[in-house]
Amino acid sequence: MITPLTHTEPPTVSRRQFLQACLVGGGLAASGFSLLHWFSGPRLSAQTFIGQAENYEADFAILIRQGLKELGVTPSEINGKRILLKPNLVEPHKSFSHINTHPLVVRGAVDAFLHLGAASVVVAEGPGHRHDTLFVLEESGLADVLYEDRIPFQDLNSVEGVTRPNLGGHTKLTTLTFPLVVQEVDWVVSVAKMKTHHWAGATLSMKNFFGVMPGNYYGWPKNVLHQAGIPQSILDINATLKPHFAIVDAVIGMEGDGPIMGNPVQAGVLVMGRNLPSVDATCCRIMGIDPHKIEYLRKADQWLGPIHESLIEQRGESWRTVQHPFALVPEIPAHQGIRLSL
Numbered sequence: 219m220i221t222p223l224t225h226t227e228p229p230t231v232s233r234r235q236f237l238q239a240c241l242v243g244g245g246l247a248a249s250g251f252s253l254l255h256w257f258s259g260p261r262l263s264a265q266t267f268i269g270q271a272e273n274y275e276a277d278f279a280i281l282i283r284q285g286l287k288e289l290g291v292t293p294s295e296i297n298g299k300r301i302l303l304k305p306n307l308v309e310p311h312k313s314f315s316h317i318n319t320h321p322l323v324v325r326g327a328v329d330a331f332l333h334l335g336a337a338s339v340v341v342a343e344g345p346g347h348r349h350d351t352l353f354v355l356e357e358s359g360l361a362d363v364l365y366e367d368r369i370p371f372q373d374l375n376s377v378e379g380v381t382r383p384n385l386g387g388h389t390k391l392t393t394l395t396f397p398l399v400v401q402e403v404d405w406v407v408s409v410a411k412m413k414t415h416h417w418a419g420a421t422l423s424m425k426n427f428f429g430v431m432p433g434n435y436y437g438w439p440k441n442v443l444h445q446a447g448i449p450q451s452i453l454d455i456n457a458t459l460k461p462h463f464a465i466v467d468a469v470i471g472m473e474g475d476g477p478i479m480g481n482p483v484q485a486g487v488l489v490m491g492r493n494l495p496s497v498d499a500t501c502c503r504i505m506g507i508d509p510h511k512i513e514y515l516r517k518a519d520q521w522l523g524p525i526h527e528s529l530i531e532q533r534g535e536s537w538r539t540v541q542h543p544f545a546l547v548p549e550i551p552a553h554q555g556i557r558l559s560l
Contacts, residue, residue: 223262262524264493265289266500268535271469272486278326285490288533297335299404303327306411306426307343307354316472316482319411321363323467327409328369344374344429346439351375372399375433386454389446394458395435405462412468412501413476414544417448419512419552421477422498423464427455449514464497465490473544485542495523496530506543511556
């Protein structure tokens with residue numbers, strides 16, 4: 219499981235609480251997590267942090283350090299660690315801040331981990347839509363930041379791979395091939411972008427790891443994974459990779475026909491956490507999307523982490539105070555019926 223998680227002992231349940239739980243029973247049952255388990259067994263719980271940033275002039279290093287502290291990430295835990303940051307680089311558009319993880323958010327994450335004593339930080343990505351990774355890197359504006367700060371970058375599409383047994387079992391793939399660098403680091407961190415998605419409904423920290431799968435093994439746009447099933451591949455990748463942390467750039471996100479053709483929307487926050495399903499569930503609620511209606515999150519619930527609101531302890535801002543419902547496209551099947559009811 220994506221660690222660390224805590225187990226919450228079941229509380230004494232009143233008749234009213236039981237009936238209220240029955241109202242969400244459909245979502246729980248669909249995830250394979252029964253009402254009996256809900257009331258009788260220990261449940262996974264997690265924490266997420268929401269920090270406000272009105273624009274990209276914010277001090278992201280300080281904001282991310284605040285989030286790490288609130289989430290219990292101490293200097294002793296990071297000291298001497300090798301950190302891999304995986305941003306979301308999709309298309310080469312420097313002027314469109316809603317498409318790629320913003321370079322200044324990446325810089326803030328680098329600074330925050332180095333401040334806590336990390337031995338090294340490497341930024342790595344394998345874009346799915348473009349064969350020329352360096353072109354995407356340069357046009358996104360991230361190349362300038364990495365050059366100025368002397369931060370190394372790895373093109374994950376062309377590196378040597380290491381094959382591991384598929385620990386998820388949701389696709390028919392028996393093994394998954396990751397870039398060798400994941401064995402050479404101590405922490406793998408998703409630095410994702412908050413977007414709606416044409417096929418998955420929402421793309422956040424878990425979906426971001428499609429870009430860690432080498433293109434020279436999985437093709438473009440990672441078509442082996444698309445053919446195996448997008449929600450299923452998301453689950454298998456995260457179950458096998460076991461990422462350590464997530465930072466989602468939602469200062470400006472994308473609504474509508476994402477992850478490329480949508481429109482910018484200012485949500486004004488970063489969302490962070492150790493557990494990726496709980497981070498993505500929180501992001502969905504900010505977006506006005508019901509996480510139980512997103513297939514991969516529903517199936518991740520109480521397996522890879524919690525998505526139920528009552529099991530996610532919120533640090534920083536409340537998602538309710540920063541909620542900014544993202545526009546959905548009624549004609550897109552993955553957008554139908556996923557709106558969060560308040």
